[in-house]
Amino acid sequence: MNPDQPLPRKSRSSNIDRRTRLPVAQDVARLAGVSIATVSRALNEPEKVRPATREAVMKAAAELGFVLNSAARALSTRRSSTVGVIVPSYGNEVFVRALSSFQRTMRAANYQVLAASSEYDLATEMQEVSFLLQRSVDGLMLVGGIHDPDLYTRAERSQVPIIQSFSLSDRHYCVGFDNREATFRAANYLLDLGHKRVAVVTGTRENNDRAGPRAEGVRLAMAERGLELIPAHDLTVSSGIVAGRDAFGQLMGGPEEQRPTAIICGTDEIALGIMSEASERGVDIPRSLSVIGFNDSSFSAVLSPPLTTIRVDADEIGKISALALLNLMNDRTMVQMTRITPELVLRGTVAPPAKL
Amino acid sequence: MNPDQPLPRKSRSSNIDRRTRLPVAQDVARLAGVSIATVSRALNEPEKVRPATREAVMKAAAELGFVLNSAARALSTRRSSTVGVIVPSYGNEVFVRALSSFQRTMRAANYQVLAASSEYDLATEMQEVSFLLQRSVDGLMLVGGIHDPDLYTRAERSQVPIIQSFSLSDRHYCVGFDNREATFRAANYLLDLGHKRVAVVTGTRENNDRAGPRAEGVRLAMAERGLELIPAHDLTVSSGIVAGRDAFGQLMGGPEEQRPTAIICGTDEIALGIMSEASERGVDIPRSLSVIGFNDSSFSAVLSPPLTTIRVDADEIGKISALALLNLMNDRTMVQMTRITPELVLRGTVAPPAKL
DNA sequence: ACATGAGTTGAAAGCGTTTACATAGACAAC
DNA sequence: GTTGTCTATGTAAACGCTTTCAACTCATGT
Known part of the structure; x- marks a missing residue:
């Protein structure tokens, strides 16, 4: 249109380089008059910084609307605060319930959960696990104990603990029932x-x-x-x-x-x-x-x-699995097996046989 | 036990410093006899490296079992290849169906989806969105058009496109029905x-x-x-x-x-x-x-x-929402509204009134 | 012969955190 | 007054990628 007008400087990424760059820790540090290390500490280990300093940091952060960049954090700490779950299918209500309560529990511990479904297929499951490991999840919840043999190898290699659910095992951590x-x-x-x-x-x-x-x-x-x-x-x-x-x-x-x-x-x-x-x-x-x-x-x-x-108390399975995984991810001791007891609910579809 | 034995050098993170450190791009580069930049290119834009080089890289990568560290990638590219979805409840099958097909579509485009439920509560939803933005999702799918007003501001600030589903709007991108x-x-x-x-x-x-x-x-x-x-x-x-x-x-x-x-x-x-x-x-x-x-x-x-x-074709809503979001995230043009047509399915629970 | 240019590759500068280590005060013990 | 111990902070080096830019290699055209 107007060739005279200088093109905006192309930014590094393909995104538009907004004047309104999001604030980073450095900005907060500057505003609060402290170093970037102190900002990090104030946010992650508040007890390690003097109350006055801490508050200056908090105030500056709030003022700028600062939020930690989780990718940078993950890169630095080598933990993603993310866990993966793979259920056989979303079509089965019981898995959705377990997933939901698993997620609620994880969420409360400041973890995000990446969920996927395997459609009851081992190869699909393995593929999803690969994807999750690439995302460097810190832990994994799977349904059942039968998986691609590579799965355990790969997970172990990445040091990702696995919790098995809905069935029992004496070789793996599990929350399930007989x-x-x-x-x-x-x-x-x-x-x-x-x-x-x-x-x-x-x-x-x-x-x-x-x-x-x-x-x-x-x-x-x-x-x-x-x-x-x-x-x-x-x-x-x-x-x-x-x-x-x-x-x-x-x-x-x-x-x-x-x-x-x-x-x-x-x-x-x-x-x-x-x-x-x-x-x-x-x-x-x-x-x-x-x-x-x-x-x-x-x-x-x-x-x-x-x-x-x-x-079957799927909520319980989801919740306990989450707690167990949290323990595992923090190198805490952990019971190897949690056994849930299914309950026979007597309602109206059973009677003695007709010809008795 | 044995005080003579030197303690293993404490690693930077609290995790055990495994001898079996996971391979990084540098390792692949060394093995393939190329630079780290070439490794990156071979993996992300294969057409930009000479076939022979590419194969050397691929071979080396396979040999080492190398996988890209997505946190580093996200930090560098400023995109997480992750999108967020918030549904009102997992208890409603229709949302689970939409979520599931949304996820399948995103997965095929190499995106991960972080899902959460709001329990029909605006504050909870806002909280989840905050969490997702902190995780720097590249896009967001929401159900309906009524949200915390902050939500749109914050999303825009982070330049995160939003797709609204299950209802229509003339102010936002949407895939839904009347x-x-x-x-x-x-x-x-x-x-x-x-x-x-x-x-x-x-x-x-x-x-x-x-x-x-x-x-x-x-x-x-x-x-x-x-x-x-x-x-x-x-x-x-x-x-x-x-x-x-x-x-x-x-x-x-x-x-x-x-x-x-x-x-x-x-x-x-x-x-x-x-x-x-x-x-x-x-x-x-x-x-x-x-x-x-x-x-x-x-x-x-x-x-x-x-x-x-x-x-209501929830699968369709999920799928189209995903495709729309993919377009939005890649700055492609995008129809603002996709209208799904609900269909009245005549079965056995309707008859003329008794007293007619 | 030389300039031109397309196609490949490498060096190095980020990306935004965390954290080991150094440093600086403050204060108590001598 | 010196030394040592603590505590609070700052400095700077990772973390493992992507990407700009420059350099280099070969054709190709002149």
């Missing part, structure tokens, strides 16, 4: 009521140490009573509500004397799918079919009938 | 069926530009037909399923001729609560009461009866 025992107890409850044909349907068991053991628990309980969990009654489906609907079809398709009289589900979503399909096909729950879910999702209590389910 | 129009259409659908007493129940409307307009839309549709949305039929509740149950009690408590024949809900969770309570009290949906939800949550289609609801 998945097998949970369904074992649920199955026993059904067997006590007289059920003989109990089915189990879970999400994918590949690289998953929650779903597999849940099926195991049922098998075990039945075995103890001389019953067999027949293959047709042991289903692996993709997770989610629609998967539950499909499962119903597969389980209840055969002749009546082969159909299960009760189903234990790996998630409440699957249970909901089964209930929905049952209602559509006119199968009465619980009179003709008992159903037990897992997780006690928010909707479970208000279904009709309300869903009997295995409740 | 909340009033959405319920307006839903209300008209009910009115066309002959309903005269339509109620509306939403979550908190304070500092919320989604819930308020949703109620507005109903009022407007009724007004156009000479009907009045009476105060007793216009409810604000805390969000969630239990809130829905309460709402049912309040709305259906009065004498029959004052009860609404249809209810439009601000979320599917509220609708679920209402349905649950209705079923418990023996009120037949849809014959005695029609219900319309909002968001089309995953469980809505499998309720019995399946919930008629206003579907």
